[in-house]
Amino acid sequence: MSSMDSINEFADWLKDTPVATFVQESEWAFQALETVHVLALTLVVGTIAIVDLRLLGLASTDRPVTEIARDCLKWTWGSFAFALLTGGLMFTSNAVKYLGAFPFRMKLLFLLLAGLNMLVFQLITARGIADWDRDRPVPLNGKIAGALSLTLWIGIVTFGRWTGFVINPF
Amino acid sequence: MIRAFCVWLAATPLSVMIGSTRWVVPMVQTLHILAIAVVLSSVLMLELRVLELAGRSQSVMQAARRFLPWLLGGLAVLAMTGALLIVSEPQRSLVNSAFWTKMCLLALAVTATLGLQRAQWRIVASQEQPCPAGVAARAIAVLTFFLWVAIVVAGRWIAYVEHG
Amino acid sequence: MNRILWIAALAATLALPAASVSAHHSFAMFDMNKAVAVTATIKEFQWTAPHALLWVVEDPKPGEATGKMWTVELSTGPAQLTRVGWTKRSVAPGDRVTIELSPLRSGEPGGSFKKLTILKTGTVLESGAPDASADNLPDAPDKAKPAPGQR
Numbered sequence: 001m002s003s004m005d006s007i008n009e010f011a012d013w014l015k016d017t018p019v020a021t022f023v024q025e026s027e028w029a030f031q032a033l034e035t036v037h038v039l040a041l042t043l044v045v046g047t048i049a050i051v052d053l054r055l056l057g058l059a060s061t062d063r064p065v066t067e068i069a070r071d072c073l074k075w076t077w078g079s080f081a082f083a084l085l086t087g088g089l090m091f092t093s094n095a096v097k098y099l100g101a102f103p104f105r106m107k108l109l110f111l112l113l114a115g116l117n118m119l120v121f122q123l124i125t126a127r128g129i130a131d132w133d134r135d136r137p138v139p140l141n142g143k144i145a146g147a148l149s150l151t152l153w154i155g156i157v158t159f160g161r162w163t164g165f166v167i168n169p170f
Numbered sequence: 171m172i173r174a175f176c177v178w179l180a181a182t183p184l185s186v187m188i189g190s191t192r193w194v195v196p197m198v199q200t201l202h203i204l205a206i207a208v209v210l211s212s213v214l215m216l217e218l219r220v221l222e223l224a225g226r227s228q229s230v231m232q233a234a235r236r237f238l239p240w241l242l243g244g245l246a247v248l249a250m251t252g253a254l255l256i257v258s259e260p261q262r263s264l265v266n267s268a269f270w271t272k273m274c275l276l277a278l279a280v281t282a283t284l285g286l287q288r289a290q291w292r293i294v295a296s297q298e299q300p301c302p303a304g305v306a307a308r309a310i311a312v313l314t315f316f317l318w319v320a321i322v323v324a325g326r327w328i329a330y331v332e333h334g
Numbered sequence: 335m336n337r338i339l340w341i342a343a344l345a346a347t348l349a350l351p352a353a354s355v356s357a358h359h360s361f362a363m364f365d366m367n368k369a370v371a372v373t374a375t376i377k378e379f380q381w382t383a384p385h386a387l388l389w390v391v392e393d394p395k396p397g398e399a400t401g402k403m404w405t406v407e408l409s410t411g412p413a414q415l416t417r418v419g420w421t422k423r424s425v426a427p428g429d430r431v432t433i434e435l436s437p438l439r440s441g442e443p444g445g446s447f448k449k450l451t452i453l454k455t456g457t458v459l460e461s462g463a464p465d466a467s468a469d470n471l472p473d474a475p476d477k478a479k480p481a482p483g484q485r
Binding site for chain 1: 196197199200203204206207208209210211212214215218224225227228232236319322323326327330
C-alpha cells in the first residue's frame with residue numbers, strides 16, 4: 001500500500017469520527033473555527049512580515065534584528081498554534097475533499113517550505129548574527145530568508161482563500 | 171433606497187466585469203486579508219508599546235513613526251479592496267447588518283487607536299523623563315486591539331449573515 | 335482630525351437602522367422561480383452545515399464526451415435535513431439521480447436544490463426547508479388557515 005493510499009484511508013476514516021461529525025453537523029462550529037483561523041493567520045503573517053522587513057533592511061533598521069524577533073515571534077508562534085488547531089479541526093470535517101483540492105495541497109507545501117526556510121535561517125544564517133545584528137546591513141542569506149518568508153506566506157494566504165472557494169463555492 | 175443603489179451598482183460595467191471572471195473576487199479578498207495582516211500587526215505593536223510589552227528600546231513616538239504609516243497604508247488598501255468587493259456584490263455588503271456593524275466598529279477603532287496615540291505623544295512631550303502609561307491608557311490599548319479583532323469577526327460574519 | 339473621526343463614528347452609528355433590512359439568507363444568486371431537472375451521477379455529497387452540498391455530473395449530451403458538473407447547494411444543513419429523513423449516506427458517489435434545482439442566474443452549472451430522485455430505488459429526497467419561491471405563486475393556498483367547516 002502506497003503512502004498516498006494510507007493518507008486517503010486515514011482521511012476517509014476521519015470523517016466518521018465524533019469530532020468530524022460535530023464540526024460537519026454543527027450550525028456554528030465551522031464558521032467559528034474559520035473566523036478564528038483567519039484572525040490567527042493575519043497575526044502570523046503580520047508579525048512575521050515585521051521580522052522579514054527588518055531582514056530585508058526595509059524597516060526598523062534602527063533596532064537590532066534580535067530585538068525585533070524577540071518582540072514579534074512569540075506572537076507569531078502563539079497565533080500559529082491557534083491557526084493550526086482551528087485548521088486541523090476544519091480539516092477533519094472534510095479531510096478527503098481538502099486533500100483532493102489543489103490549492104490546499106499547495107498551501108501545505110508552502111507551509112512546509114516556510115518552516116524549512118525558518119529552520120535554515122535559525123541553524124545556519126543566524127549563527128553569525130552578532131556581527132550584523134545592529135547597525136549593519138543584513139547578509140545576503142538573511143535577506144533571502146526574509147524575501148522567501150514573505151513570498152511563501154503571501155502564497156499561503158492566497159492558496160488558503162482559494163481553498164475556501166473550493167470547499168464552499170457559494 | 172439602499173436597495174435601489176445596489177441594483178444600480180450591480181448593473182455598472184465594473185460590477186459586471188468583476189462578476190464575469192472567477193478569479194477577481196478571490197484575488198481582491200486575498201489582498202484584503204493581507205492588508206488586514208498589516209493593519210492588525212501594526213495595531214498590535216503600537217498597543218504593545220503603550221503597554222510596554224514590546225519595543226521598549228524606542229519611544230512611543232518612534233514606535234508611531236514605524237507603525238502608523240503602515241497602519242494608514244493598510245487601511246487605504248482595505249478601503250480600495252473593500253470598495254471593489256462592494257461593487258462586485260452590492261447587496262451582499264450593503265444590505266447586511268454585519269457590514270454596517272463592521273463599519274461602525276471601524277470608525278470607533280480608528281478613533282480610539284489614533285486618539286490613544288496622540289494622548290501618549292502629548293504626555294511624553296510634557297514630561298522630562300519617559301513615564302509609563304497610566305491604567306486608563308493601558309485599558310484603552312487592550313480594548314482598542316480587541317475592537318480591531320471585532321472588526322475582523324464582523325467582516326467574516328458578512329458571509330454568514332448573507333448565507334443564513 | 336479627532337472631530338472628523340468622531341463625526342464619522344456618529345454617522346456610521348446613525349446608518350445602523352439601515353441594517354434592519356438585512357437579508358438573513360440571500361437566494362439572490364439563484365432564479366428561485368425557475369426549475370431545471372438534471373439527470374446525473376453523484377460525484378460528491380458534502381454533509382455540512384449551514385448548507386449541505388451536492389456535486390453531480392450530468393449525463394453527457396449527444397456529441398459530448400462527458401457531461402457538465404453541477405454544483406447544487408441545499409438550503410439547509412444536517413440538523414434540518416435529518417428531520418425530513420436525510421442521513422449522511424442518503425446518497426453516495428456513483429448513485430444515478432434526477433435532481434431538480436433553481437439555477438444560478440449567472441448561467442453557470444449550479445443552483446439551489448429542490449428535489450432529488452434516486453433512479454434505482456425511486457426514493458425521493460426533499461429539500462427540508464420551506465420553498466423560498468412559494469410566496470411568489472399567486473394561487474398558492476394559504477396552508478395556515480383550516481379548510482372551511484373544520485376546526
